Amino acid sequence: MINSSVSSDFILVGFSDQPQLERRLFIVVLISYLLTLVGNTIIILISSIDSKLKTPMYFFLTHLSFVDICFTTSIVPQLLWNLKGPAKTITAVGCAVQLYVSLTLGSTECILLAVMAFDRYAAVCKPLHYVAVMNPQLCRALAGISWLSGIGNALIQGTITLWLPRCGHLWLHHFFCEVPSMIKLACVDIHANEVQLFVASLVLLLLPLALILTSYGHIAKAVIRIKSSQAWRRALGTCGSHLMVVSLFYGSITAIYIQPNSSYAHTHGKFISLFYTVMTPTLNPLIYTLRNKEVKGALGRLFNRASGV
Template identity: 80%
Template sequence: MGMTNSSFKGEFILVGFSDQPQVEKILFVIVLVFYLLTLVGNTVIILISFIDPKLKTPMYFFLTHLSLVDICVTTSIVPQLLWNLRGPAKTITFPGCAIQLYVSLSFGSTECVLLAVMALDRYAAVCKPLHYSAVMNPQLCQVLVVVAWLSGMGNALIQGTVTLWLPRCRHQWLYHFFCEVPSMIKLACVDIHANEVQLFVASLILLLLPLSLILMSYGHIARAVIRIGSVQAWHKALGTCGSHLMVVSLFYGTITAVYIQPNRSFSHTHGKFISLFYTVVTPTLNPLIYTLRNKDVKGALRRLLHRDLSLFKE
């Protein structure tokens, strides 16, 4: 039984945070501020990486893609969330839900792989400094980015399609603020054990495998620094890897809490707030972390502002 004979009026009701109306008004302001900061922060990262010749390195090439992914993830979710937070109407059409599911899942999966690619870049920078340019050559960087994007799209195509084709028997109350696989498969009126297994396997491949590669990269980095055995080496390694480590911790720390667990333990309230963190908060913090901790980015921003001021004076 597919979508056609298990359908309803053609829309879902995103329950979201409607069980806590007093929280909705506060959330509206918080989410709006975070969304605007996400757009500005990530756009600035993309612009300075594109304009400043000193940032034409693999790290900033990957960071540009991470910023683009963050903009796309939040834009696929936040406008609908803001609309639902501002009033009693909580509906989303079936096509709207399908688009949101595919887009957010695609970009979210891409981010998982991209963070692993960035860990590989950090490993090469610390452990192979003399051969860094040869190892992380432009061709390899482009291939790694294409792999990240294709794996994200492939996962979205498989997971999204399987989820949307589940018979729902007129179940349309979605206890979430956006169309996400763990909450959507709960609408099915058939045994979803196979879907839970499939979701778990996909999560192992696209969450735990990249995370394992990240941990392996940092294991090699730590071993290399311990071998040198100086405080200066630790400071240099933290300067090189600190921003990426913080971003990885924030992203994986929250997203694994939702996806790497039995679906039945996906709590309505906790699941929503955890999802809110990695879809709204983390994309805002990423550019801030890279900007505040990174001398190159701060220098590029200063050069850009100085150039704009000089043009303005002329």
Template identity: 75%
Template sequence: MVGNTVIILISSIDPKLKTPMYFFLTHLSLVDLCFTTSVVPQLLWNLRGPAKTITFLGCVVQFFISLLMGGAECVLLMVMAFDRYAAVCKPLHYTTVMSPRVCKALAAVAWLCGIGNSLIHSTLTLRLPRCGHQRVYNFFCEVPSMMKLACVDVHALEIQVFVASLVLLCLPLALIVMSYGLIVRAVVRIKSAQAWRKVLGTCGSHLMVVVIFYGTALVVYGQPNSSFAHTHGKFIALFYTVVTPTLNPLIYTLRNKEVKGALRRLFYRDTGS
């Protein structure tokens, strides 16, 4: 929470961070904050004792928010990859391609995709008859765990979730790979070690976040009725709901000179005042 809040603050108040990259990073940090606060408080409360319970309303809220934030993060990471492509491959037209109006529109698309993803899955999953089944085999309410509570055949729903997950996960991931493929091709043509270092410095943090987020999400949602996902799902879910939002600000701040510079300016300004 502290790490993501700091990124939101410094990106909002530091003039040198008023760029598209940090605009999208602010939205990513907001997604991580909402994702974490919808899951972790209940998790910590349930660790107090043997009675690990959640109200139905609380489960619905968790379900809706986690799907919304997960969908928004998928699209945001794709948008950030496009931003890096424009910065590296179209530097002369960058301010036109990534104008403030375009950035706001892309961010709005990410949030709308998250809302749409959440509404579709929530409507399909929460309407399933549970026949008294109330034990969720996970530490929070998500699609695979909630489908297990159903007392009817959910094979058709599993296929629908699988197809929707392919669209929301694989399509953005494919566009991310395409963006970085074009970036690599542009840098190879330059044949400059300095250019390689600049690209790694610019894109390395984003690539690390993409690998962590998509790697774990694909294990859970990328296979219909996966026995591995059902057996180890709670541990994988713990990773992308708690560990990844914690690592994101560390990855961006530790590998980014601009963020560290903004933190120093903020610190010295506060101590000087």
């Protein structure tokens, strides 16, 4: 049961102190959201129907696209509503749902990106045993672990955050219900909560990032031993898209969660959050389609089939 202090609506201050910026942001966010829905839906579609994409990489990419669609949908419609009109409120139930859903999906993506790095390691460093290593059972288990980790983190972090007494503090200096900004509404000492959030962030952000860097370290060693420019190009083609996605996502989200609380500037933090909640899910399908010959080939076959060629 949620603490009784959540019985009133929250005020999402967002970018209301910059009304001119709000109008521009509405257009940018709306276009980005539509591109996110279209781009990620196309990836899910072609990965499901194209026989040449029935591989572990595209199995995980389908999960990533689904996460991105749901993640942005949990945040953007409310953000657009608040940017468009004078009302900046979100109900207590809506805030709780948004907190749990966005936290689940954000945490899931952290683990999923590490799983995808392991898949790229197996593809480059164990090419002869790749099919045996990345068998369907293991792929399903790794995807399941990603989702369960996200759900578990959301249940713990979200519940602890919602149980904090707020003594009527309902002005949330953000555009969505996120843990770092919500704990600031508490009217009790939140030092323990900040420590707990930092530890959880280390586990769900830095640990997967360390696994990603380890995987790519082994990939780099394997390619260096071959001493072939062609091998470098092949490895870059295999791993380049994933590396770009990891850089965009982790570069922005760690700036929010892995830092001292005192350095979390309101405007600076909101723009960083805007990047990883709105822009990164938009860029992910573009990165995978523009850099990946297999995806571009599957898109061509899909369009040819649709046009009857």
